[in-house]
Amino acid sequence: MPAKITTYRPSLIAGEQLGLRYALALPQTTLAGQRGEQLGRRSGSSVDFQDYRDYQPGDDLRHIDWNAYARTDQLTVKLFREEVQPHLDLILDTSGSMALTDSPKAETLHQLAAIFATAAGNARCSQSVWMTGEGFQRVANDNQPPSAWGDIPLGNAIPFEEAYSLLPPRLRRQGIRVVLSDLFWPGNPLPTLRKLTEGAASVILVQLLAPEDLEPPQPGNVRLEDSETGETLSLYIDTTIRENYRKTLQRLQQSWDDAARQTGAKLITVIAGNAAAAVRSLEEHNALEPA
Structure with missing residues (x-):
């Protein structure tokens, strides 16, 4: 089930308040x-x-x-x-895997989006906030504080890389680009990441994982649904499948590490459900700094 839009306004407000303490860290390269x-x-x-x-x-x-x-x-x-002022293009993955029922990813996505936007304002940056749909589109009122933004629908968007191919966002050259996503994209991420980094002053990939993303289900019969395609599969989870899940996740992480290294992007993985801990990680990786 897609996450409900109306439940996440408090998350934007909370993120905006937390973001007041921080400024977006500008790259050392001349902007x-x-x-x-x-x-x-x-x-x-x-x-x-x-x-x-x-x-x-x-x-x-x-x-x-x-x-x-x-x-x-x-x-x-x-x-x-x-x-000619610093500019942030904030890119939100609103596809199905970000909107799973009982997952903290949707709430944390809104919180982090508001934190980055508020921190950008503290760094005297202009900003554009993009979301996936049938291609990319701007969030309504994105030049206002996050508490005044329009709705950010979750769960009905096509996968990120498909949206980028269909209708890419109009990104500012020499801007700072921040992507908030679980990065659960099929295939090689390098082609899309090359497009994202082209002409940018810096690109930060914030991988937002739920605790349940890190561990496979416990042994037993389960019915799985692909959040992006809606396809379902019934199977019995045993130790072999659990180990294969961990290896698949490890390969996914390695593919993103490799793509980020090849394109000069910065990859930061945070765990959904604790915005304060996520912000500490962003500060440790020099994405945010005290205001």
């Missing part, structure tokens, strides 16, 4: 936004040119660099001082 913050304290026009980025539909045509287009046949736009 356009960091330059903009420093220059913004000096005297000068608010329309001083600072940087370039690729053209995206909806950009002001007056900011297109036509000279660069003549040289490269690529559309680029000029960025000005008010546009």
Whole structure:
């Protein structure tokens, strides 16, 4: 059963309150936004040119660099001082495995999303919050505090990597990208992760696992349902199946470790159900810092 949307507003509020203590840790590599913050304290026009980025539909045509287009046949736009600030693209996996009944993952997903968004504000970052569906879409009111966000439906989205192929999020170049997901994706994660890291200042993968994800069911007859496809399977759990489960989970973790290492992403695994412990882990891995 998909998780109910209405039960998680308190989780956003709690996460927002906890996030007030933290700031998003900005990467040491030079961000356009960091330059903009420093220059913004000096005297000068608010329309001083600072940087370039690729053209995206909806950009002001007056900011297109036509000279660069003549040289490269690529559309680029000029960025000005008010546009070059650190930016967080927060990407939420709302597929079925994140919405299991009696699992703490849905609650912790909302809490961590609110924590990261609030910490981004403390770091003077702008933000966009994306969720999976039939492709990616923005969370309503995502430029407001998390307690004012629109609903985040869980359980009805197509799998993350399918959504990314169908309609990827419009991610800001040289932005900070944070993915909140259990990372239970079939197949090799490397192709999707390469797309996620392309053009980013940094990418943080926060793998959110429930305690029951770490251990297979106890021996006995069980009926399993694939949370992504709805397919069911009845089987008897014995020691061999339990050991195979652990090995499969280990292979999954190794595939993500390898993909993160190859793409320069940071992988952090946290356990759902204890937001405070998860935040401590994020701080230890330099994703968050005291405000």
